[in-house]
Structure formats: C-alpha cells, structure tokens
Amino acid sequence: xxxxxxxxxxxxxxxxxxxxxxxxxxxxxxxxxxxxxxxxxxxxxxxxxxxxxxxxxxxxxxxxxxxxxxxxxxxxxxxxxxxxxxxxxxxxxxxxxxxxxxxxxxxxxxxxxxxxxxxxxxxxxxxxxxxxxxxxxxxxxxxxxxxxxxxxxxxxxxxxxxxxxxxxxxxxxxxxxxxxxxxxxxxxxxxxxxxxxxxxxxxxxxxxxxxxxxxxxxxxxxxxxxxxxxxxxxxxxxxxxxxxxxxxxxxxxxxxxxxxxxxxxxxxxxxxxxxxxxxxxxxxxxxxxxxxxxxxxxxxxxxxxxxxxxxxxxxxxxxxxxxxxxxxxxxxxxxxxxxxxxxxxxxxxxxxxxxxxxxxxxxxxxxxxxxxxxxxxxxxxxxxxxxxxxxxxxxxxxxxxxxxxxxxxxxxxxxxxxxxxxxxxxxxxxxxxxxxxxxxxxxxxxxxxxxxxxxxxxxxxxxxxxxxxxxxxxxxxxxxxxxxxxxxxxxxxxxxxxxxxxxxxxxxxxxxxxxxxxxxxxxxxxxxxxxxxxxxxxxxxxxxxxx
Ligand code: ADP
Numbered sequence: 001x002x003x004x005x006x007x008x009x010x011x012x013x014x015x016x017x018x019x020x021x022x023x024x025x026x027x028x029x030x031x032x033x034x035x036x037x038x039x040x041x042x043x044x045x046x047x048x049x050x051x052x053x054x055x056x057x058x059x060x061x062x063x064x065x066x067x068x069x070x071x072x073x074x075x076x077x078x079x080x081x082x083x084x085x086x087x088x089x090x091x092x093x094x095x096x097x098x099x100x101x102x103x104x105x106x107x108x109x110x111x112x113x114x115x116x117x118x119x120x121x122x123x124x125x126x127x128x129x130x131x132x133x134x135x136x137x138x139x140x141x142x143x144x145x146x147x148x149x150x151x152x153x154x155x156x157x158x159x160x161x162x163x164x165x166x167x168x169x170x171x172x173x174x175x176x177x178x179x180x181x182x183x184x185x186x187x188x189x190x191x192x193x194x195x196x197x198x199x200x201x202x203x204x205x206x207x208x209x210x211x212x213x214x215x216x217x218x219x220x221x222x223x224x225x226x227x228x229x230x231x232x233x234x235x236x237x238x239x240x241x242x243x244x245x246x247x248x249x250x251x252x253x254x255x256x257x258x259x260x261x262x263x264x265x266x267x268x269x270x271x272x273x274x275x276x277x278x279x280x281x282x283x284x285x286x287x288x289x290x291x292x293x294x295x296x297x298x299x300x301x302x303x304x305x306x307x308x309x310x311x312x313x314x315x316x317x318x319x320x321x322x323x324x325x326x327x328x329x330x331x332x333x334x335x336x337x338x339x340x341x342x343x344x345x346x347x348x349x350x351x352x353x354x355x356x357x358x359x360x361x362x363x364x365x366x367x368x369x370x371x372x373x374x375x376x377x378x379x380x381x382x383x384x385x386x387x388x389x390x391x392x393x394x395x396x397x398x399x400x401x402x403x404x405x406x407x408x409x410x411x412x413x414x415x416x417x418x419x420x421x422x423x424x425x426x427x428x429x430x431x432x433x434x435x436x437x438x439x440x441x442x443x444x445x446x447x448x449x450x451x452x453x454x455x456x457x458x459x460x461x462x463x464x465x466x467x468x469x470x471x472x473x474x475x476x477x478x479x480x481x482x483x484x485x486x487x488x489x490x491x492x493x494x495x496x497x498x499x500x501x502x503x504x505x506x507x508x509x510x511x512x513x514x515x516x517x518x519x520x521x522x523x524x525x526x527x528x529x530x531x532x533x534x535x536x537x538x539x540x541x542x543x544x545x546x547x
Pocket of ligand 1: 366
C-alpha cells in the first residue's frame, strides 16, 4: 500500500519562491564588480529576496527570448554576486542547466569544458571579458555572450553578438510562472579540476540539490537560520559555493556576496560592515584573513562560525580562530562529486564537557556524515575495514547527492559495487568521525608503509614562523619515497631548516621525520585554491635528497 501524501517534486524554483514569500524583506548584498573599491565611495548593491525573485523571473523570460530551452547548458564565468545568484535560479528554474566555469582554469581547459558541455549561452562578469575575447572563436556552441553589467559599464569589445545583462532584464516581461517538472531533471553542471586527464562533468539534479540544501542547513552541518548573515567566500564557480545560495534561500539567511576581492582587508571590511555571522571557504583564504587581522590587531564583532573545507584545516588555524578570535570552526569535507558536502566535524553530547585536547582532536577530523550520505573504508581488495580510528583505507561513499556517473559517461562507470570511490584515504572512528590521512595520490610510501602528508603539513604550519607548507614524497633508492617539507616563512621570520626539522621531533614516529626542508617564496595552488602537489612534484623533479 502506498502512503497517501502529496507527490510534489523537489524543485530549485521553490527555494526562491519560498524565500520571496517568507523572507521577502531579507537582504542580499553584493560587492559590485563594476566598482570594487572598499573605501566607502562605491556603494554595494543591496536588494532583497523579493527583488531577486522578481528579477530571476524576468531573466527566465529573457532566456526564452534567447532560445534557451529545457536541458540547454548556460555557462557563467562570474564572481559571487547578485546577477550570478539570479542566474542560478532563472537557468535551473526554466529547466535549463547552469554550468559554472572556474575562471582560474587555463584557457585551453575553459575551451574544452565549454565545448564538452555544449554551452549555448555564456554570461560573463566584466573582469573576464578580455579572457573571452581571446577564446571566443574556439567556443563552438556558444550563440550568445552576455556581459553581466548595465549599459553604462558595457565595455568596448569586438566580441560578436554581445549583449548587456541589464538590457535583457529590462526588455523582458515581468510575468512568469515557474514550470513544474520532474525533480530528476538536471539543474547544474560542474567540472572537476582534472589534475589527471581532462576535466569531467558532474551533473546535479533538482532533487539532489534540494536534498543537499536541507542536509547542509542542519545544526550539525552548516547550522544556518533566518537569523544568520552568510558570506560565501567559496566561489559560486566552485561546486555551487558549497550549496550556500540554495541553503540560504531555504532558511531565509541574509546573503553577502564578496565579488572578486578575497584578501584579508576586503573580507574583514565586509564581515564588519554587514555584520556577517557565518562564512565558508578554503584554508588559503582564511590564512590571508588571519594574517591581516593579527598584523593589524583587529577583532570580529559579529562572526560566530567559519566553515573550513576543500583542504584539511590545520589545528593551528583551528586554534587561531577559536582561541584567538572566539570564532567556532566547522571543519567539513566533500568533493565536486558529492555536491559537495559529505561530513562535518561537530561535537556529540559527550564532547561538550571534554578537555580542550579532546575537542581539538575531534574538530581536526573531517567529521561525521550528514544523513543521506553513507561511507566506508576498504582495503585494496575491496574488503570493508573496521571503524576503529586506526585502520585506514580508500574512502567510498554513496547517497542521493553523490554522482553516479560523469556527464556523457566520460571515464566509464566510476562506481565499485554501487559505491563512489573518493580517491581519499581515511580512517573512521567508533563514533563515526572520519579523518582523511591523504589524497591517495599524495600519500608518501616509505618502506612499504604510508606517511600522511597532511599530518606533517599540520605540524609544519603549527610552527610560529611558518605561513604555509606542503609535504611531498621524493624518490629514494632504499625506502621508495621520503618526505620533504616545502615551506613559506612568515614575513621577517628567521626559522632555519634545522630548527624546523627539530620541531617535528617527538611529534611523529621517527621514520616519519622529514628528510629535508626547502624554503620557497610561494607555493603553487590549483584553480580551487588548494596546494597543487602535482605542480610542486614537477618543480622538485630534479631535486636530490641530502645524503
Ligand atoms: P578537486 O578534486 O577538483 O580538487 P574538489 O573540490 O572536488 O575539487 O576536491 C575534493 C577533494 O578535496 C577531496 O576528495 C579531498 O581530497 C579534498 N578535501 C576536501 N575537503 C577536505 C578536508 N576538509 N580535509 C582534507 N581534504 C579535503
């Protein structure tokens, strides 16, 4: 016997309709791309969920006038801002697919993914017009290029058929009814950064996006509410800004979009003037903010929590936020293939009164699964390993917001017995807290055993003189590989190679001690702001270990 409840589809358009109806006066504030100055002379763009919904409906009509129909791909090359937000809702709302392109990719990769996705239209922020001018001729399927600005700021460009976003909105009919459709319809498309081989597309659906938005908002995940002011530092071109544009509409949280400037000063100014309560981003961004605040002896007056993910949050960063600034850290883990949230490191009741060391250990892990995701660790034969916090193996996941296969079946069937192999190596403890020991391709194999590069990096950045550090394996005739630390010193710091090596002693097993320390001016990062170990290994291919 079936239940007798209504069968209403889970649709993205219902999020913005809900936000308009029940949080219509709540603000969405954007640092403008046209005038990014922070000296107060350039007012931010401010409007409400009600206004955003009205404009998204006009935009939906405008898309139809451009010939965009169901399942057509519409690309964006844009920062976090109100027009990008409107595109999220208008494109998915009409049944088309928003393809957010990471502008930090190489031009050839952008061409590849735009052609692979068969993007019909491309919406670009002013910043990226010069980039598009260089590659437009290679974009074989794009019919329209729309610059995300008003008439007054339209650039002089030779691009053919270029349109102005505000002209489109103005010309469009204000009346629109969001169509009902199958919740399994595709809604958005993100390509993985493809450190090996070509990037692969992950195609989200309305259903997966809504289930993820519900789960992300929960108290033991990102803990969002109508009393919050959320600033997504994580870009809207990086896994849908970790779903925040959806979860914020779902909860009615105020949104603050930072535009293109994500340096410490810009972020701190925005946090303070908009009274931000929660923010989310990768460790690299927080490093810049923390350094700026410490140098200038600044405080936060409203910030209560930061979500740190994308790379491991070093314990030193955890302490800096929590002990130094009274800001709670929510360490989270996920990936493009998981929409992206998989786990969050929030406490159980027994940790509330625990000592500081225990609490730090819990928060340094990547956390417990959100309901909806299931996870397990397996050995090289696929046998499930115990959840004892000791055994480590390949982390496999499944759930309704985990990818089943890549767009156009690129790379074949990725699943193993119905589970998605994440490419991460992890432990899971008896309380269900997962800890990443490494990316499987970054783990250092020494004498038949594995050394976690993340553990060694966490120790290096806990040294007061070290700003950032990467640990890579270097080929060794006897041990296979040995770890070395490549580190960036803080300004005016005087730490020596010997002193940093000595700093590791007593903190790890003897055979884990790095063989060398090399200081560099800067470390290479990927398009999503992570340490690029691949590039670093390339830079160190001729390096030889000290005798
Ligand atoms: P890409 O794979 O293209 O770099 P993703 O954002 O999908 O982009 O990266 C997912 C990977 O990032 C995970 O598989 C994991 O290796 C790493 N990662 C994400 N969050 C964390 C975290 N909190 N700690 C350690 N690694 C993380």
